[in-house]
Amino acid sequence: MDWKTRAWDRGPAFPMTLGWDLAGVVVRSTVPAFAAGDRVIAMSGQISTGLGTWADLVAVPAGLLTAAPARLPLVQAAALPLAGLTARQALDRVTPAPGERLLVTGAAGGVGSLAVQLARRSGARVDALVSRIAQVAVARELGASLVTDRVADLPVGAYDAVFDTASVHPGAALAPGGRYVSITDDPLPADIPGAAKNQVREDAAGLADLVALVDAGELRVRVGAWHAVEDVHRAHELFEAGGVPGKVVLIF
Ligand SMILES: NC(=O)c1ccc[n+]([C@@H]2O[C@H](COP(=O)([O-])OP(=O)(O)OC[C@H]3O[C@@H](n4cnc5c(N)ncnc54)[C@H](OP(=O)(O)O)[C@@H]3O)[C@@H](O)[C@H]2O)c1
Numbered sequence: 001m002d003w004k005t006r007a008w009d010r011g012p013a014f015p016m017t018l019g020w021d022l023a024g025v026v027v028r029s030t031v032p033a034f035a036a037g038d039r040v041i042a043m044s045g046q047i048s049t050g051l052g053t054w055a056d057l058v059a060v061p062a063g064l065l066t067a068a069p070a071r072l073p074l075v076q077a078a079a080l081p082l083a084g085l086t087a088r089q090a091l092d093r094v095t096p097a098p099g100e101r102l103l104v105t106g107a108a109g110g111v112g113s114l115a116v117q118l119a120r121r122s123g124a125r126v127d128a129l130v131s132r133i134a135q136v137a138v139a140r141e142l143g144a145s146l147v148t149d150r151v152a153d154l155p156v157g158a159y160d161a162v163f164d165t166a167s168v169h170p171g172a173a174l175a176p177g178g179r180y181v182s183i184t185d186d187p188l189p190a191d192i193p194g195a196a197k198n199q200v201r202e203d204a205a206g207l208a209d210l211v212a213l214v215d216a217g218e219l220r221v222r223v224g225a226w227h228a229v230e231d232v233h234r235a236h237e238l239f240e241a242g243g244v245p246g247k248v249v250l251i252f
Contacts (some may be wrong), residue, residue, distance in 0.1 A: 017052030023078035031062040039068040043081035066207040069214040079247035083110035084210040090198040094161035094179040098123030106166030108135035222246030
């Protein structure tokens with residue numbers, strides 16, 4: 001999201017600060033719910049609010065904050081808010097039920113890897129489409145059943161629901177009447193009735209639910225690389241090149 005916003009010719013007006021994810025320590029609070037020293041995480045809808053999180057000090061409405069997972073260091077917890085809320089809210093649009101079959105595309109990515117794990121908790125069978133053979137093992141380890149890097153290998157008409165995070169549109173894999181949700185910038189496939197696009201919303205309570213799953217050891221957050229903010233160029237280049245095994249975290 002951040003590199004796309006940077007590269008976007010219609011992006012927010014300058015001056016702007018990038019950044020949707022935040023993990024840090026409260027230095028000053030004006031509300032009783034949080035005190036200096038608390039470890040917190042948040043997602044900020046940077047494009048619409050202009051409130052970016054890539055800074056040493058961030059003034060953020062307390063309503064966006066959630067206690068950080070106790071079992072993760074903050075540099076790892078930073079990878080949860082945007083990707084986790086996106087996965088959770090998009091899955092709510094297709095509500096995979098026990099015994100149903102769901103396909104997640106981009107299953108080794110930031111959103112996809114969390115979506116596979118969350119969808120498995122619903123009792124659905126989750127299959128995964130990844131971009132490279134090296135990611136097959138990753139998606140399997142997250143709980144996906146059939147994992148492939150080739151659209152042609154997907155069973156035709158087999159899925160009750162598809163969650164597209166990778167602009168793949170594997171429409172032929174969807175069963176007649178199946179549900180389809182996308183989070184990508186691409187137009188929705190016209191041939192899938194009811195196909196929906198989901199835009200992530202700030203939701204501190206939803207984020208707290210994800211934190212509880214992390215702390216219970218039931219949700220794994222994958223970080224592929226850490227960079228100091230001075231190295232932000234390299235972080236963008238690395239991510240844009242693709243194939244990073246998890247989120248890229250900037251450290252301030
Ligand atoms: N609508 C919203 O609210 C919302 C919120 C967050 C993100 N997004 C968007 O959602 C998308 C996913 O976000 P993300 O953070 O999960 O990105 P990400 O970490 O880059 O994950 C995308 C995954 O898709 C894989 N992929 C790319 N092309 C593929 C293909 N043809 N077949 C199978 N897999 C493929 C990528 O593999 P490689 O790394 O090998 O290329 C990567 O593993 C992005 O477009 C992002 O901008 C939307």
